[in-house]
Amino acid sequence: MTLADGRSPDPPRYFPSVVLENRTLAPGTFVLRLSGCGALGGTRAGQFVMVRGEWGYDPLLPRAMSVMRVENGFSELLIKAVGKGTRLLERSRPGDRIWVLGPLGRGFPPPEARRQVLVAGGVGLAPLLMWAEEAARRGLQSHATLVYGARTAADLVLLQDLRSTGVELMLATEDGTAGRRGRVTDVLPLDGTPRILACGPTPMLRALHAMALARSLECHLSVEEEMGCGVRVCLGCALPGTERPFLYACSDGPVLRAEEIRW
Amino acid sequence: MTDLRVSAFGTSFATPVLAASGTFGYAREMADLTDLSAIGGVVTKGISPKARAGNPAPRICETAAGMINSIGLENVGARAFVTDKLPFLRESGTRVIVNFFGERPDEYAECAAALSGHDGIDALEMNISCPNIKAGGLEYGTDPEVAGRLVEACRKATRLPLLVKLSPNVTDIVALARACVQAGADGLSIINTVSAMAVDARKRRPRIATVFGGLSGPAIKPIALRMVYQVARARLGVPLLGIGGIVSGEDAAEFLLAGATLVQVGTANFADPDAPARVCRELAAFCAETGVARASELTGALDVDEARLPYSPGG
Numbered sequence: 001m002t003l004a005d006g007r008s009p010d011p012p013r014y015f016p017s018v019v020l021e022n023r024t025l026a027p028g029t030f031v032l033r034l035s036g037c038g039a040l041g042g043t044r045a046g047q048f049v050m051v052r053g054e055w056g057y058d059p060l061l062p063r064a065m066s067v068m069r070v071e072n073g074f075s076e077l078l079i080k081a082v083g084k085g086t087r088l089l090e091r092s093r094p095g096d097r098i099w100v101l102g103p104l105g106r107g108f109p110p111p112e113a114r115r116q117v118l119v120a121g122g123v124g125l126a127p128l129l130m131w132a133e134e135a136a137r138r139g140l141q142s143h144a145t146l147v148y149g150a151r152t153a154a155d156l157v158l159l160q161d162l163r164s165t166g167v168e169l170m171l172a173t174e175d176g177t178a179g180r181r182g183r184v185t186d187v188l189p190l191d192g193t194p195r196i197l198a199c200g201p202t203p204m205l206r207a208l209h210a211m212a213l214a215r216s217l218e219c220h221l222s223v224e225e226e227m228g229c230g231v232r233v234c235l236g237c238a239l240p241g242t243e244r245p246f247l248y249a250c251s252d253g254p255v256l257r258a259e260e261i262r263w
Numbered sequence: 264m265t266d267l268r269v270s271a272f273g274t275s276f277a278t279p280v281l282a283a284s285g286t287f288g289y290a291r292e293m294a295d296l297t298d299l300s301a302i303g304g305v306v307t308k309g310i311s312p313k314a315r316a317g318n319p320a321p322r323i324c325e326t327a328a329g330m331i332n333s334i335g336l337e338n339v340g341a342r343a344f345v346t347d348k349l350p351f352l353r354e355s356g357t358r359v360i361v362n363f364f365g366e367r368p369d370e371y372a373e374c375a376a377a378l379s380g381h382d383g384i385d386a387l388e389m390n391i392s393c394p395n396i397k398a399g400g401l402e403y404g405t406d407p408e409v410a411g412r413l414v415e416a417c418r419k420a421t422r423l424p425l426l427v428k429l430s431p432n433v434t435d436i437v438a439l440a441r442a443c444v445q446a447g448a449d450g451l452s453i454i455n456t457v458s459a460m461a462v463d464a465r466k467r468r469p470r471i472a473t474v475f476g477g478l479s480g481p482a483i484k485p486i487a488l489r490m491v492y493q494v495a496r497a498r499l500g501v502p503l504l505g506i507g508g509i510v511s512g513e514d515a516a517e518f519l520l521a522g523a524t525l526v527q528v529g530t531a532n533f534a535d536p537d538a539p540a541r542v543c544r545e546l547a548a549f550c551a552e553t554g555v556a557r558a559s560e561l562t563g564a565l566d567v568d569e570a571r572l573p574y575s576p577g578g
Contacts, residue, residue, distance in 0.1 A: 011295040014536050052534055057328040057481045057510065062534055084325075101296070101536065226321050228330065229533040231296070233288035233308075235334045236323030245316035246337070 006107035008042035045131035046107025111135035121200020141166035153178035283529035284362035296536035304358030314340035329480030353383030392430030404430035407442035418447030484508030495522020512545020519561035
């Protein structure tokens with residue numbers, strides 16, 4: 001149940017982790033490597049954690065982050081500094097304490113021996129790199145193509161890690177400085193009716209949503225909404241559903257099937 | 264070892280610290296993340312006679328030391344609550360207070376009746392003050408006469424202890440408090456969220472779909488303390504439940520000193536699901552450190568030179 005469901009077999013835990021390394025990959029884009037994350041061992045690609053540093057009451061709420069890697073009690077998060085909370089995380093140093101709640105939510109379906117196209121926009125890459133590394137471990141990398149897009153070449157990060165997975169890699173930049181010029185949705189290889197797995201900015205997800213519904217493609221989208229708690233008590237991260245009035249990004253998702261969402 | 268036990272409206276509580284409505288779901292959501300038996304109790308998500316779907320997104324936004332929400336009182340409805348949610352709460356090892364409301368005046372009494380006669384509910388908390396439903400709570404919660412009639416109707420509909428959660432969005436909270444107590448309220452929860460708004464200047468749009476929402480978190484603690492103190496000073500003869508921006512044990516102590524018998528931890532639960540239990544531990548430590556044997560001794564023990572009060576609340 002848990003594997004197909006994209007959920008960890010373990011319940012979420014709330015615990016303090018310690019920053020081991022804060023690695024800058026591009027201006028404003030960084031990877032936090034955290035220790036003390038044994039509770040995240042069963043995390044599935046696409047699941048997330050709520051994280052918060054010890055910075056007082058402002059900002060008050062934790063930040064939702066897809067998990068990029070878990071191994072031997074360590075975890076890695078790929079973060080872009082866009083607001084108050086992520087800018088504080090960007091300044092965190094080795095030894096700083098970060099409170100973690102997770103693993104949370106429903107992740108992507110696991111790799112299978114069938115044609116799959118992964119679509120990553122910006123730091124939406126994190127859960128798809130995790131998925132690709134899982135595919136490589138299971139010898140299923142040849143079935144997947146990862147289309148990875150950003151504004152400009154400098155924002156394309158972790159390319160070496162992506163290449164190591166053996167998953168076919170297609171790059172796209174809006175300014176044409178690397179890979180194909182344009183958005184990821186302009187360059188998708190849709191031959192062979194692939195299953196689509198995507199994570200990135202909402203406009204990208206909406207475009208994929210429309211495309212998947214029009215072509216009847218199986219499509220799994222990792223959605224992003226303003227989130228307060230991560231555990232379905234604040235009910236803040238609602239988005240309109242087809243079978244129910246609202247879905248919650250934190251617990252019904254963050255990975256939802258396109259046909260579940262009423263966009 | 265500090266004694267945190269307290270008793271209010273005929274009910275004993277292991278500690279004076281409860282989890283506030285709308286921040287703890289139906290408790291099951293938090294059970295893996297905290298020890299429910301370590302806290303005084305849980306106030307459930309607000310229940311209405313029929314299920315409600317809630318408001319469109321965006322429903323929340325973060326503000327300085329706080330957040331604004333407009334969830335729209337989404338809930339499973341009274342019947343589903345009793346069948347699906349109450350069994351877990353009953354076995355949770357903590358006190359259970361069910362927050363409830365109606366979309367129309369007659370639905371309040373209907374809901375109070377529907378929630379009565381079931382094992383596992385220790386008290387009801389009437390929400391006459393949620394700013395987030397159209398033609399809803401706010402009007403009831405701002406007019407003492409209307410609020411009094413509503414409380415009176417619910418009083419007749421249930422034998423459970425009946426608490427009323429008051430709105431801070433009023434000129435004279437003491438007048439409202441008095442009307443509710445005269446109509447039969449057994450306790451007052453002070454305060455609900457503060458009506459508020461946030462603007463995204465770059466998009467030139469409000470940051471909440473319903474434009475206005477309710478502000479909560481540490482940003483509102485000073486407002487809440489002032490209102491708890493005002494109502495406590497009016498000596499209405501019922502226990503007060505202090506709510507508003509409590510994050511630490513010392514915050515809880517401040518509310519007790521201002522006159523609260525119990526406190527509720529709300530928005531802090533979003534940042535820390537263990538917050539109510541942590542506040543209990545910190546309150547015990549605060550008491551030990553300041554030479555207080557029983558936390559209940561703090562209630563109303565604020566040292567105030569009343570001659571210095573600039574105006575006379577409830578006078």
